Amino acid sequence: MSPQERREQLLELGTTLLARSSLEELSIEMLAAEAGISRGLLYHYFGSKHEFHLAVVRRAVQDLYQIVAPQDFDDPIEQLTASLGAYADYVKANYSGYVSLVRAAQGGDDDLRAIYYEARAILTSRIFDEPSARQLAALGIQDSPQLRLLLNGWAAMVEEVVVAWVEDDRGLDRDEVLARLASGLLALLGAE
Amino acid sequence: MSPQERREQLLELGTTLLARSSLEELSIEMLAAEAGISRGLLYHYFGSKHEFHLAVVRRAVQDLYQIVAPQDFDDPIEQLTASLGAYADYVKANYSGYVSLVRAAQGGDDDLRAIYYEARAILTSRIFDEPSARQLAALGIQDSPQLRLLLNGWAAMVEEVVVAWVEDDRGLDRDEVLARLASGLLALLGAE
Numbered sequence A, B: 001m002s003p004q005e006r007r008e009q010l011l012e013l014g015t016t017l018l019a020r021s022s023l024e025e026l027s028i029e030m031l032a033a034e035a036g037i038s039r040g041l042l043y044h045y046f047g048s049k050h051e052f053h054l055a056v057v058r059r060a061v062q063d064l065y066q067i068v069a070p071q072d073f074d075d076p077i078e079q080l081t082a083s084l085g086a087y088a089d090y091v092k093a094n095y096s097g098y099v100s101l102v103r104a105a106q107g108g109d110d111d112l113r114a115i116y117y118e119a120r121a122i123l124t125s126r127i128f129d130e131p132s133a134r135q136l137a138a139l140g141i142q143d144s145p146q147l148r149l150l151l152n153g154w155a156a157m158v159e160e161v162v163v164a165w166v167e168d169d170r171g172l173d174r175d176e177v178l179a180r181l182a183s184g185l186l187a188l189l190g191a192e
Helices: A003-019 A027-037 A039-046 A049-067 A075-091 A095-106 A111-126 A132-138 A145-167 A175-187 B003-020 B029-034 B039-046 B049-069 B075-095 B095-106 B108-130 B132-138 B143-167 B174-188
Strands: none
Touching: A003 A027, A003 A039, A003 A049, A003 A095, A027 A039, A027 A049, A027 B108, A039 A049, A039 B049, A049 A095, A049 A111, A049 B049, A075 A095, A075 A132, A075 A145, A075 A175, A095 A111, A095 A145, A095 B095, A111 A132, A111 A145, A111 A175, A111 B174, A145 A175, A145 B143, A145 B174, A175 B143, A175 B174, B003 B029, B003 B039, B003 B049, B003 B095, B029 B039, B029 B049, B039 B049, B049 B075, B049 B095, B049 B108, B049 B174, B075 B132, B075 B143, B095 B108, B095 B143
16 A cells, blocks of 8 residues: 555544544544554654644545535425535534534634635535536526625535534424525525 | 722723724733723722623623614514614624634633523524514414524524625625525525
8 A cells, every 4th residue: 555545544534533533532542543553653644633633624525525516406406405415414424523623613723714614615616516507597696706705604504503403403304404504595695 | 980880881891992802802901001990900890801701792792682673674674684784783893803702602712602602592583572573473484493493503694694794795785785694584494
């Protein structure tokens, strides 16, 4: 295995550990124990705990990017709810790590903050790519800096709602949450 | 002036200073200099810098609560946009302090976090009080734990959008931002 492949494999393990541990708990020591290799070697791969965390988070963002990839539905609401559903399932499966990441990003860590906000913008601005761009255009919604500002706000709402719902669903049905978030977006963006 | 009145006056000054300073910058020393009294006396009133910050933030939340009080409009969208407009103006006038407070609350400070989330819930759940409760009921929207979950998410969106808009409005008109946020809420809550 090349050093690059080995590093990838370790990152994979890191994101798996992050599913059930918070970012604060996720240490080089934990990874070393799980991977059965020395801490020294891991420091060689990642440099520091902080760099290790950034690499794991970047990797988790890549995973999420694949997971929420748009399918080819004809209807924009179906399109959106499919991606939202994949996101909600991801948050549910990776709850501890996800919540700790959001907190760290919103709090003081500038590097994590930058990755987090960039990831959010990349993930959500995909609705202005095909196939959903065409569907939105039919509703009078065109990509613009103004709509991206609103879209970013919607992303904050999705995160808040999904995290709270995973914590305690209050009897709110999964499909209903997704449908509400999707129709909230169309109203926000001014669908005709 | 009674000690209680004096403390109130100092808190008033603290919130005024918070308008143009971040929470980290806002110190007992700064307050002492502005009020022309000794640091010792301020420690007597507030105990510690942390307690001082909590008291100022609680006071700022009370101010905001007054500021966004619902007017008596007939239309729920007018009602909502009036409160949203008052909130946006507040964020604009108190930008540094507001953003630093949000960051501190979302980050590691558990006391601030508790005040922040409680304040947000109190501020937003007012739409289920009169007069807007009646207007929403006419649209098929009734107060419930499920809708409060969604409403909380909407509050996160409002904050994200308004803060980003104050930072750089991207040519987005104030009335348009408010109208979009209001109609996004009605869609989210399932208005008929």
